[in-house]
Amino acid sequence: MAQATDIAGLAATCHSCHGIDGASVGPSMPSIGGQNENYLKQVMLEQKHDKRYSSIMGRLLRTYSDEEIALMAQYFAAKPWVPAAVESEMRMVNRGRQLAQKTCQRCHGATGERIVEGTPRLAGQWPGYLAIESTKYTDPTFNRNKPSERMAERVCNLAAEDIQAVVHFLGTRK
Amino acid sequence: MIQWNRREFLGALGAGALLSGAPLIARGAAKGRVVVVGGGFGGAIAARYIKMADPGIAVTIIERSREYFSCPFSNKVVAGIMELDSLKYDLKAHAARGIQVVYDDVVAIDPAKRSVATAGGKQLAYDRLILAPGVELDYAAVEGATAGVETAMPHAWKAGEQTLLLRRQIEAMKDGGLFIVTVPKRPYRCPPGPYERATLVAHYLKQHKPKSKVVILDDDNTMPKQPLFLECWSKLYPGMIEWVTGNNGGKVERVDIKKHMVATSDADFPADVISFVPPQKAGAIAQKTGLTDNSGWCPVDPFTLESTRHKHIHIVGDAAYTDGVPKSAHIAGAMGRTAARAVVALLEGKSPPSPQYVNTCYTLAAPDYGFSIAGLYVPKNGVITTLPNSVTVSPTGASQYVRRTEAEFAYGWLRNIAAEAFL
Incomplete structure (x- = not known):
């Protein structure tokens, strides 16, 4: 090595x-x-x-x-964070913001910008990737252990369209 | 920007630079001249990383075509899942970075004089040459593979017009027709490629010509990702794909263009559409320069990828001889980075850092069904070889979540490696 x-x-x-x-x-x-x-x-x-x-x-x-x-x-x-190049859609953003307030804000901050201890930066992360991670909690075929209990509690009740809106909102933040 | 280089470069311009490019340095020009031949994944990544590491090195890349079509994902174009244009890349970003881009064909390399001659009449001198010529399709080794074979039985093993030709032939095939893809003797470019092609063509046929069949005629008796391919065939395309291994008469010995068939020792296989993928060896210019050995590939120092035949020439990508390392775009990129770091270090008179070559390769069996192989390869006993127990594949029996997300990762991989090479 x-x-x-x-x-x-x-x-x-x-x-x-x-x-x-x-x-x-x-x-x-x-x-x-x-x-x-x-x-x-x-x-x-x-x-x-x-x-x-x-x-x-x-x-x-x-x-x-x-x-x-x-x-x-x-x-x-130590490298610069380069926000995902995703065009924001107003309706998705608004819906995502509302859902994120209820679901994500406490740990991740209002726009997913909050980094404390083990939490990741979500603002500007690729929505596609955020959806892949999030659906670990909602896809019934995902039969491996859930990475985070706190996430499981909050995300498990989101519908597929809700997740799409939340990750769009977070991904289009800078 | 790569830190190791920026840091090490300070004060490094000395003996090495004098060794490698004395007249040029004396003129106060570039810190060295590197010529890269071939603008595929390996060559393009090598050129970019040299320039990133040290903008003072003059880098020229010579590429035949103004447009490059990615071989990765071209099976999706064959199967009508993607359009060829979405796989189109070029070297414009390289030019914008200060890399000189020459669109020309290299006709001769003089290892003694360290110069490259092009069909357009250019002579380019180099301190270090990076040669990334890809593969030559060795039709001469196959009986009956005379002029016209590429049109009659498209290889589609170099993406572009061939990819579209094969797609059109499959689209024109009647329902109930037979499609054959052949697997050449190893090693060849993209080991899982023929099996993925068979699988994705079955995907197309299932939707549009469900009475049709796919036959794979294989030189070998095993395939990469074998349990995963066998699983997806029975799950997604039951009864559609037949795999004839080498021991069971799958070795193609002859092609017959007029009868539109391939022949093995056991039987003749006429078919409606044939994708005949011929055996392969290092790109023609590598052979012509005396860089290949009996294997048909270019032996290299596994640390620097410098040819063991001719000094100052580094071989990158499919053309390099390796001990069981897959000829994939991902490995070509890893080789491009390795050669770049070695060349920069050598131009500075330093010893090159120790490389490792990571491979990642995704296969799609349907647009939402993917699986992968990954592994690590390292220098050992003079060749690049597999780090024991490092090569792993996706699990069989995996959930829909796993298959769906692996397909998504496959697209993400393509976007990133293509950006690394071309954007």
């Missing part, structure tokens, strides 16, 4: 899926550049140790040490 000093080389292996410096342009792929360091580290460790479902991440991370994961989290957290 690469040494700690070559963290940029290690991190570059993430670019093809997450964008250069972690600024994703793909709607289903989360931006990781500028994301909360604690959150990035925690999620990668959970994925590596099979506590959080992921398609490829957990499988790849098995070959990385926990120290390397911590360094990659630090590396990408």
Whole structure:
């Protein structure tokens, strides 16, 4: 494995899926550049140790040490956050804002901007990715463990259209 | 911008620069001249990362075509799920970054003089050459694969007009017709590609020509992501796809254009539409330059991707010889980054950093049904080889959530790697 000093080389292996410096342009792929360091580290460790479902991440991370994961989290957290390029639709935004006030605000802030301890930045994250994460709590076919109990409590009652509105609202924030 | 480079560059302009480009440095010009031949995923990513790491290096990329069509996802175009235009990319962003883009055909490389000659009459000198020529389709190795075979039995293994031709032939096929796709001897570009093609064509046929059948004639006896392919065939397209392995008479020995059939040792296979994917080797210019060995591919130093045949030439992408590493766009990109870092370090007289090559490859079996393989490859015993136990595939028996989201991740992957290479 690469040494700690070559963290940029290690991190570059993430670019093809997450964008250069972690600024994703793909709607289903989360931006990781500028994301909360604690959150990035925690999620990668959970994925590596099979506590959080992921398609490829957990499988790849098995070959990385926990120290390397911590360094990659630090590396990408220090990169600029580039908000998703999504055009906002007024009606979706308004509906999403209302739902987010009730459902998300307490932990994530009014626009998903709040970063404390383990919470991720949601403002400007790709809506497609936010929907993929959110539907872990609502899709009845998702039979793996839910990543967060608090999320499960709040998201489980949202209809598919509600989730679309909320992630559109959050994704179009800067 | 890559930190390792910016940081290491300070004070680094010394012995290395003198070694590699003395006359140029003396003129106070670029810190080195790099020529990249081939503007696919590997070449485009290599050129970009060199420029990102050190804008002072003069980078020229030579590419034959003004438009590039991504091979990843081109099976979706064949199956009518996507349009070819959505896979169209070019090197305009490279030009805007200060990379010189030359649209021309490379006709000769002189490793001794370190120069490249183009069909348009240009001579380009280099300190380091990155060669990303892709694959040559080796029709000469197949009996009966004479002129016209590409039209009669489209390979569609280089995306573009061939992709559309195959699609039109499938669209024109009668209900109840037979589609054949052949799998060449390994290694070849995109190992799961032929099976994905069979699967997505079945997707199209199920909707539009449900009495039709798909046959895969395979040189080998196993396939990548095998349990996942077998599972999706029985779940989504029961009875539609037949896989004839090499041991069961699947090895194609001959094609017959007039009779519109392929022949194996066991039987003749006439079909309504045939996608004949021929065996492959490193792109013609690599062979011509003496960069290939008996395998037909280019042996390289696994740390720098520098050719073991000719110094100062780095091979990137499908043309490089590797020990079981899949010839995928993702690996080509990883090689592009590795060659870029090695070239920048070598131009600075430094030792290149140790690389690792990550592979990620998604397959779609339907627009909302995806699965994947991922793995890590490292230098060992002089070649790039699989890190033990690192190659994993999606689980079989997975939920609809898993299949649906893997399909979404596949699209997201394409968007990001294409942006890394071309945007």
